Amino acid sequence: MTSADSTSEVVVRLTDVRKEYGDTTALAGVSLEIRAGEAVAVMGPSGCGKSTMLNMVAGLDRPTSGEVVVHGDDLGRLDETGRALFRRRRIGMIFQFFNLLDDLPALDNVALAAQLVGVPARQARRRALELLDELGIVDRRNIYPAALSGGERQRVAVARALMNRPALLLADEPTGALDSSAGEQVMDLLLDLNQIGQTLLLVTHDERLAHRCASRLVELADGRVAGERSLERAA
Amino acid sequence: MSGLAQPLPSRGRGTGAVWRAARAAVRRRKLQTVVIGLVLLFSAATTVMALGLLVASTAPFDDAFARQRGAHVAAAYDSTLVSEAQLAEAARRPGVEAVAGPFAQAVLEVPLNGPGLTGGPLNVVGRADPAGPVDRVDLWAGRWPRAPGEIVLNDTPPARDLAGFGPERWQPPILGTSAEIPGGPTLTVVGVAYSLGRTADAWVTPEQIQAFRPSSTQVLYRFDSAANDEEIEAGMATVTEGVPADALLAAQSYLLVKQAVAAEPGVFVPFLMVFGILGLVAAVLIVANVVSGAVVSGFRHIGILKALGFTPGQVLAVYLVMVSVPAVVGCALGTVLGNVGAQPLLDISFQGMGFGPVGISPLVSVATLLGMPVVVVLAALVPASRARRLSAVEAISAGSAPRVGRGLRVQRWLSGTRLPRAVSLGLGLPFARPGRTALTISAVLLGVTTVTFATGLTSTVTRYADATDGNDHVGVRAADPERSTLRPASSLTDPQIEALLRSLPGTSRVTVNLTLDFSLVGSAQPVGVNFLRGDIETQGYREQVVEGRWLAGPDEVVAPSELLGERGLAVGDRITMEADGRRSTATIVGETMGGAPGPPGLLADWSAVGRLAPAHQLGNHEVLYQIQLARGTDIPAYTAAVEAADPGLDAWDNGGTDSFTVAAVSLAAVVTLMLGIVTALAVFNTVVLNTRERRRDLGMLKSIGMTPRQVTAMMVTSMAVLGTLGGLLGIPVGIVAHRLVVPIASGAAQIRVPDSLINVWSVPLLGVLALAGAAIAMLGALLPARSAARLPIAEVLHNE
Ligand SMILES: Nc1ncnc2c1ncn2[C@@H]1O[C@H](COP(=O)(O)OP(=O)(O)OP(=O)(O)O)[C@@H](O)[C@H]1O
Numbered sequence A: 001m002t003s004a005d006s007t008s009e010v011v012v013r014l015t016d017v018r019k020e021y022g023d024t025t026a027l028a029g030v031s032l033e034i035r036a037g038e039a040v041a042v043m044g045p046s047g048c049g050k051s052t053m054l055n056m057v058a059g060l061d062r063p064t065s066g067e068v069v070v071h072g073d074d075l076g077r078l079d080e081t082g083r084a085l086f087r088r089r090r091i092g093m094i095f096q097f098f099n100l101l102d103d104l105p106a107l108d109n110v111a112l113a114a115q116l117v118g119v120p121a122r123q124a125r126r127r128a129l130e131l132l133d134e135l136g137i138v139d140r141r142n143i144y145p146a147a148l149s150g151g152e153r154q155r156v157a158v159a160r161a162l163m164n165r166p167a168l169l170l171a172d173e174p175t176g177a178l179d180s181s182a183g184e185q186v187m188d189l190l191l192d193l194n195q196i197g198q199t200l201l202l203v204t205h206d207e208r209l210a211h212r213c214a215s216r217l218v219e220l221a222d223g224r225v226a227g228e229r230s231l232e233r234a235a
Numbered sequence B: 001m002s003g004l005a006q007p008l009p010s011r012g013r014g015t016g017a018v019w020r021a022a023r024a025a026v027r028r029r030k031l032q033t034v035v036i037g038l039v040l041l042f043s044a045a046t047t048v049m050a051l052g053l054l055v056a057s058t059a060p061f062d063d064a065f066a067r068q069r070g071a072h073v074a075a076a077y078d079s080t081l082v083s084e085a086q087l088a089e090a091a092r093r094p095g096v097e098a099v100a101g102p103f104a105q106a107v108l109e110v111p112l113n114g115p116g117l118t119g120g121p122l123n124v125v126g127r128a129d130p131a132g133p134v135d136r137v138d139l140w141a142g143r144w145p146r147a148p149g150e151i152v153l154n155d156t157p158p159a160r161d162l163a164g165f166g167p168e169r170w171q172p173p174i175l176g177t178s179a180e181i182p183g184g185p186t187l188t189v190v191g192v193a194y195s196l197g198r199t200a201d202a203w204v205t206p207e208q209i210q211a212f213r214p215s216s217t218q219v220l221y222r223f224d225s226a227a228n229d230e231e232i233e234a235g236m237a238t239v240t241e242g243v244p245a246d247a248l249l250a251a252q253s254y255l256l257v258k259q260a261v262a263a264e265p266g267v268f269v270p271f272l273m274v275f276g277i278l279g280l281v282a283a284v285l286i287v288a289n290v291v292s293g294a295v296v297s298g299f300r301h302i303g304i305l306k307a308l309g310f311t312p313g314q315v316l317a318v319y320l321v322m323v324s325v326p327a328v329v330g331c332a333l334g335t336v337l338g339n340v341g342a343q344p345l346l347d348i349s350f351q352g353m354g355f356g357p358v359g360i361s362p363l364v365s366v367a368t369l370l371g372m373p374v375v376v377v378l379a380a381l382v383p384a385s386r387a388r389r390l391s392a393v394e395a396i397s398a399g400s401a402p403r404v405g406r407g408l409r410v411q412r413w414l415s416g417t418r419l420p421r422a423v424s425l426g427l428g429l430p431f432a433r434p435g436r437t438a439l440t441i442s443a444v445l446l447g448v449t450t451v452t453f454a455t456g457l458t459s460t461v462t463r464y465a466d467a468t469d470g471n472d473h474v475g476v477r478a479a480d481p482e483r484s485t486l487r488p489a490s491s492l493t494d495p496q497i498e499a500l501l502r503s504l505p506g507t508s509r510v511t512v513n514l515t516l517d518f519s520l521v522g523s524a525q526p527v528g529v530n531f532l533r534g535d536i537e538t539q540g541y542r543e544q545v546v547e548g549r550w551l552a553g554p555d556e557v558v559a560p561s562e563l564l565g566e567r568g569l570a571v572g573d574r575i576t577m578e579a580d581g582r583r584s585t586a587t588i589v590g591e592t593m594g595g596a597p598g599p600p601g602l603l604a605d606w607s608a609v610g611r612l613a614p615a616h617q618l619g620n621h622e623v624l625y626q627i628q629l630a631r632g633t634d635i636p637a638y639t640a641a642v643e644a645a646d647p648g649l650d651a652w653d654n655g656g657t658d659s660f661t662v663a664a665v666s667l668a669a670v671v672t673l674m675l676g677i678v679t680a681l682a683v684f685n686t687v688v689l690n691t692r693e694r695r696r697d698l699g700m701l702k703s704i705g706m707t708p709r710q711v712t713a714m715m716v717t718s719m720a721v722l723g724t725l726g727g728l729l730g731i732p733v734g735i736v737a738h739r740l741v742v743p744i745a746s747g748a749a750q751i752r753v754p755d756s757l758i759n760v761w762s763v764p765l766l767g768v769l770a771l772a773g774a775a776i777a778m779l780g781a782l783l784p785a786r787s788a789a790r791l792p793i794a795e796v797l798h799n800e
């Protein structure tokens, strides 16, 4: 399948990225490249800077120094609005706690991402429906998040992340709030996505998730890259 | 080490813990605390002003009258028919509370054009001092006469100067002027005093009055009961018993004076009531909104407190303390602000009425200081007791647990519309918290009602002032050769004077008014008829017609309401008048709100002079020329030019701000501003709360690419809906209030208001008002919306 090789285009390039919060150094000079089609898992002890790194890539936060280039955009140079527009076009994000809007049913939560960009409601809903169908939860489309199971909520979140066909899918502990079977389903989903060419960057504590989905493992410790290796994906 | 196992020393019933937790809560909610404080500040200030003005305006006459120990009756006796001893004896009878006098009284003929002392017959009383058991007149400038040749005039003191100069600093220009009394001494004005009961026009020493050959004796009475005409008549019957029947020449009841003097402040009361009620309700509503919002948004915090072992009662206490601290501080500062702010309004409102300094009753401050915190505590109690009942688990999850079933259908429908998503999300926000939304809409509604009412009031008052002030800038009259000592007679005829005035640069319009007295058949008193020609439309009489119509022929007259009421006449009546021994008739075809300058008289067309007074020999000094100047004309220069053109013409500045207009307009402006601020704060608070509750949602929306501008648009839209809704509801309420209150107010002033003064609403004006609600709301929403747009996303998303 489309496992990335060294000839693929570079989607993410971090160059000596540092991030300080007051006295705390969250990232102490991280350099990393991710190529199109790769699935990279970031692991490391709590507080080592994994989420911080992911936020840099998502343009949610700016580095104190160093350069973050994603899909050709130098995020350090973009203003708030520029980074918001960047996220819309290039990035899909999923979180440990799903972050769905409670007032909207599953379908509209998914459609939202496209509507923000200005896609008309009807069209956005059609695409959302397709995605929910592909993710196997189309029958839950009219259910509000409160009444969905954890796994279902995470799949709605994944659908939403995919709405605008992002170049890069970011996931921070996507299975962290799920029980093992729901976690499995999400892992399968991510693996499938990567196998059809979706570039993935996931942060996790979960060895199984990393080994199942990722083609490469980056280990962080104390805000630095402590190790890097390719993974044979478990079947 | 067994220290860990030892129980901590207990601090009684945990008051310390409550206090510490409340202090921490206040510190963590700085913004909320500031908002509560500010809302209370402005609400308390509005309340103090509204209540203060209300209290002051209900009884300024009674208060001032009581301070002066005013005379219930000022009686004049024929000194040849009754002795002073008899009068003193009669005044000792039961029912008489106090008596002053007898004082000798005379009528002086003062030359009309004296340098200071003007105005024909002057009712002078000889009194040794301004004090006494009755009618303690307020000597506000100069001193009391000590020697012959000195006189004190009766006049209203000026308003307290806004800059803080009291009347004691300001010297009226008439002070020190003198006038020669024909066949008498020269009198110098040494002081100006004010008798609210109007017992005399002027006072001199008892020795001086003898020189004027007094014909009557004044006695001033206060009775034990004098609330109405019957009681006053009973009192007079007591004191005149045994006095020869013809001896009582006149008895002036204070009730008549009160009716005349109290009319203007009476106009204010209905306006103040409306403003006061609006202010109070808005304050209460907004306080309830702010406080309950603070409690609801603190549910998670409540859960944590409970998990720590706070009892329900202690949780309740934490929240009450948290809200009360800023509330009490804001309330105290607001009370001060209200007192400071209301004083100038009071001064403007009551200036020139001679009530003396009208202050805000300290009771108002006390009531506000005690009442507002009670309102706050009550408003906090409802949600706080909800918090008290909440279990720890419920409370902790309250912040993040999804709410189901509220306005969801609306959100769903909105997400399918063609609106930009940020806008439709914003439109949906208010449905998530219906209670908070209702309170916010009510606040905006009251704000817009206030703005609408105040706008209507301002238009009405301005139109009233325009109508009654006649728009004249300058009055001109030829000197009367028989009375004037200062001016030569003018050699010009009436038409020549008019032509001269019209030719002067700056003259825009001239109305010519000849007032002649007729005896009215069936009425004891004569009636003045104002014959008008020239630019009569400038006077605005036609717009002031409240019943019937304006003049159309020479046998028609129009009468102001006041005259009709006085003489028991009505529109449609045919009246017979007599002058120079000739009788003629005219029909009253219309009733106007106001009339020509001077005592109320009939209005007629100039062409009626020949019909009603054919034998009259017109003297040029009988004619008044009312002149409207072109915009920008310098009035003193113009009057000087008139007098230079013909020294026989007397020209004067007719201007002078109408204190009522100024007072009403400033009142409306101040109250509108205050309630506008309070309303905007209410919206501000709602957005702050919504933002805080929706931090996670906002973070998510931003993570999927919502730009800061879209976030701001969303939050502002959510409030613009409420603003527009509140605005649309508030306008009709304001209009209805205006329609109800204006007739009540004018009724208090004993005038009938024409429709043109009530129908002040035009489509553009309503359009502007409709925007007012949205504008107030958007203004209040903008700041917190922008800070929501800058919310740091990363923490919110990963941690909550
Ligand atoms: N907004 C912030 N302000 C201050 N310090 C922060 C902030 N965000 C992260 N940090 C600090 O930066 C360091 C790295 O945090 P980060 O969240 O990236 O760790 P992590 O590897 O994701 O940990 P975990 O596995 O527990 O999620 C930590 O020491 C943390 O305390």
Ligand SMILES: [Mg+2]
Pocket: A050, A051, A052, B798
């Ligand atoms: Mg993390």
